[in-house]
Amino acid sequence: MNIEQLTDYIKKDKKFMSNVTYWKTIEAKEGIFVPFPNWLEKEIVQVLNKKGIDKLYLHQGLTLNLVRQGKNVVIVTPTASGKTLCYNLPVLNEIFNNQDTRSLYLFPTKALSQDQVSELHEMITLMGRDIKTYTYDGDTPVTARKAIRQAGHIVVTNPDMLHSGIMPHHTKWVKLFENLKYVVIDEMHTYRGVFGSHMANVIRRLKRICRFYGSNPTFICCSATIANPQELAEKIIEEPVELVDKNGAPTGKKHLIFYNPPLVNKELGIRRSSLLETRQIAGQLISNGIQSIVFARSRLMVEVLVTYLKNLVKDKLGNSKEIRGYRGGYLPTERRQIEKGLRSGDIMGVVSTNALELGIDIGSLEASIICGYPGSIASTWQQAGRAGRRSGTSMAILVASSSPLDQYIIQHPEYFLESTPESGLINPNNLYILLSHIKCAAFELPFEEGEEFGVETLEEILAFLEEQKVLRHVGNRWHWMTDNFPANSISLRSASDENFIIIDITRPEPRVIGETDSFSAPMLLHEEAIYIHEGSQYQVEKLDFEEKKAYVRRVDVDYYTDANLAVDLKVLDVFEEQQEVNTLIRAYGEVMVTAMVTMFKKIKFHTHENLGWGRVHLPEMETHTTACWFSIPETITDQFGQDDLQNGLMGIAHVLGHICPIFLMCDIRDINVVYHTRSPFTRKPTIYIYDSHPGGVGFSNKIYEIYREVFDRCREIIENCSCTEGCPSCIGPSVREEGNSKNIALKILGGILGDTQSQRKAKSNFYQLPFQT
């Protein structure tokens, strides 16, 4: 069956359709074209003609003209709409006119940079011109670096390399900085939260160095659909930016399907696992020869699904079509091979984390199955957009998990379609981040009196650093005066950049099969863990925590392991505290979070039954961050026993963890919730919500301010849930023999909000409110 036939077939499948909560068919759209601008070099036009391009899409034309006028631009168009020409054409045209011109391309990941260079190379080869394009990143051989610094017309790199490998050595890049005409920031929507806040500071530093060398580059940014592309771009580059969002590229017909796995136990609110449903749907598509991509939310889920799908597809056909996994932790060569296989059609199915959400060139697939709501509207559209060609039909299916957020989305498709996608929020002036970059900037060029760097209080910060003997103020300038290299100790990403290496010792010659970031390592690579790589199982024999190495051996077992993370939290400082009328105390401040993996469970494949457990002995990981907390008055909690209180708080924490991201427009992993039945700090039952990122990006501060709305919505979800005693979609599965955690949770919430259910007026529906905040 081809995809058209398959959609018809599915539509007639009553069992399947009973789980579909929403089906939208987006009709095909014709392209809108404009001619090449007359100033575009003849040679470039000829090359485009050779590639079969004889006119431009509307958005390409608009961008070219704005850039021509020297304006900064942000282009917002979907995947596969030819946005790379938007920046390649002005850049190449400029080099044609002036051989000395330099351009800098920034991509969030190395993989993306490599893709870009190969596409550019193709065009340049067709032109037969000597235009030098290089990637400059951690993988660039030392011997090649000098030539790149001297001669590269287009230097393709990532923000991390710019931050620690290029700017602190700007005197070696004189040619680049003196002649820098264009800076391209692709996948701009990825620069949100901590990463985005760092990025804005990296750009501040870049502009500072450009000023020193007398250049003033134009910025060309590209972004996936987010609510505020122009605002985000203007925050990152701190200059006016023109928005181009009229997509002129044609699109094929597309089916968008929301699928909610059936309830298997109504009382307990338990639904069939989204993983198993995804297996079935994806299996059906791939067996029918429809090239598909499956998005899973964690690395573990990717591997489990690869294993499932390999078996499923093999059983039906007798021979296995190729199914591959794709996630962080695979080696670069392996990734390249998978990308190539997808483009050529040799690989029929790929299971990926959000790693493939970005514009890595894998061609366009026919179907995208999203296992679990990715956490944001923008991400969902990105993942759905991985299926879809300029012509022909495609299909995107969102399979909900039983988490409160997923259930909310799947049952309120209008929310998904009508609300604008999330905004990219950044806070470049987060003191923690700003301070890091002020140090880097001072190392690069001494600060001069009266200079600006983001904040008005710059001179006070400089004076502080002077007191700390980090800077020296002399002759109207602040000079770097410590014996270290600041950029090295500052990572732009939340996770530490020092990865753990995974070494397979099955055979006499050990071999590196993958790597993982040091934050996930304790969860995935503790001793006795089953590490799944490309569908093969390995057991971890030894984890050398100091050396960051895990030694694994191939095994063949019918279970996987899942580690438990125990989190503790200590208040270090209170910034603000407020006692409400009802004696609820809410506060906002700084905390230290310690996380430790203490045990793991062995879970059987397919049945998911628990086969046993083991202890893990690993050091704690510490994070200093910001948090808000709510201490609940004893008048409310005194009526409950210890166990009841515990269950009530656990339930509230469960819901909070899932709904806060909606208020904050952040990823579900950006915040965390913990509770103490008696907090050692407040001496009362307390719920804490903290920023996952060291130093915080202000998420918890926001919750502190809008706490009433958050708790109100939290109560609404619990109240409106159809289960009787709690389920994964509200307060989490009930673990109680007797008593009703749902009621307890509701009573506690009533206490927090200082009213009873009867006092409350009917409120508007939950989904309409929060998104204006």
Next chain:
Amino acid sequence: MIPNLREKLKAISTNCHSKPKTENSDNKSDCSYNRGNLGGHIISSQWGHHVCKKSIYPIDDSYGIVTFKKIRDVNPSIVSQWARLDETLASFSIHDLIFLDTETTGLSLGVGTLAFLIGLGYFEENNFVVEQHVMRDFDEELSMLNEVAKAIGHRKALVSFNGKSYDYPLLENRMVFNRISSYISTAKNNNLHIDLLHPSRRIWSSMLDSCSLTSLEEKILQYYREDDIPGREIPNIYYQYLQDRDETLIGKVLDHNTKDILAMVALFIRLSQIYQSPDQVGLNCYEWLGLAKSWENQGDDERAIYCYSKCIEKGEDQNIILDAKNRLAILYKRSRKWKQAIEIWQSIIDREGNLRIFPLIEMAKYYEHHEKNYDKALMYTDRAIKLLKNIGMNREPGYGIYDIDAIYHRRNRLIRKKKG
């Protein structure tokens, strides 16, 4: 690191609310008025001020076992040999030499690391002059760099120890930063940097665990510093000096820098002597070996053979002798001097308790291919097999891996050939 950062964050946030402290401005005025002259004189120009300290050493002075006046005997062409300079560019005289050593504000090579002290050394009439340019604060860098660029100016042969990978790139960074064009880049592009590190390693690496300047100074030049400061402490001493203007410790940094320059001159002379007239300077077997390898590397087999022979003759260290013998035999083999080669291999084999496979294999090859004496070839092959089994390993230090299968292969071939 995080608790520290937290304190900073806290400190900043309290700072923002309270009044700015007034101490800072006091500090500022302190440092600008209290700049001493560090025992030198102050240079002033349109670029500002800095300190220059000159020390003069009569050419009859020595540093360890080396007397400065021996520089007069150094033949520039021999320098271009050991320093591996392009011959056509190497027509410099003693007065073109400029020795350079910097002391820096940090150990990394980013643009934010500055040289606060640039020591230069050169021969002038009957003296060796050490000229140290010091910035007493960051605002004196421009003046210092301009003066140094001028001082280097007309001298075309820059000499350093590890300068190629440290001092020069660092100075280049700072020159570019301050938009000064200097000879350093020109010299680099024309390969007229004489870096003492690699030539020293070539001669002394088999003898010394470390070829640091300190180690060479003690073991080779036999000069022992008293009251010296370790290099890694220097950045912090400078920062301390900026704070309190106490010249005691920074004075020691100047002494340290002076000694580094003097040691470089002595090393320069010593290296030249070793290459120029090895027989007169009394070399040990390690030095002969280093010298021999160096000549061999440069393609001067004749000199290499001579030096290897001298090394073997010296014979303080059996491992070194074996090394030299192996290398010498290969040289002989390459020039088809079979008699000499065989003699050496045989001498290794005949040594009591020989554990070397290599000469046995070479002998087998020789008898198989040249003498066509398969019996003898087989005999050596069998001895090699036996030895390899005895020592139970397939690796000979420095000579690669022996594949026992390959040796058996040779053996079978020999048996076949023998049968005719």
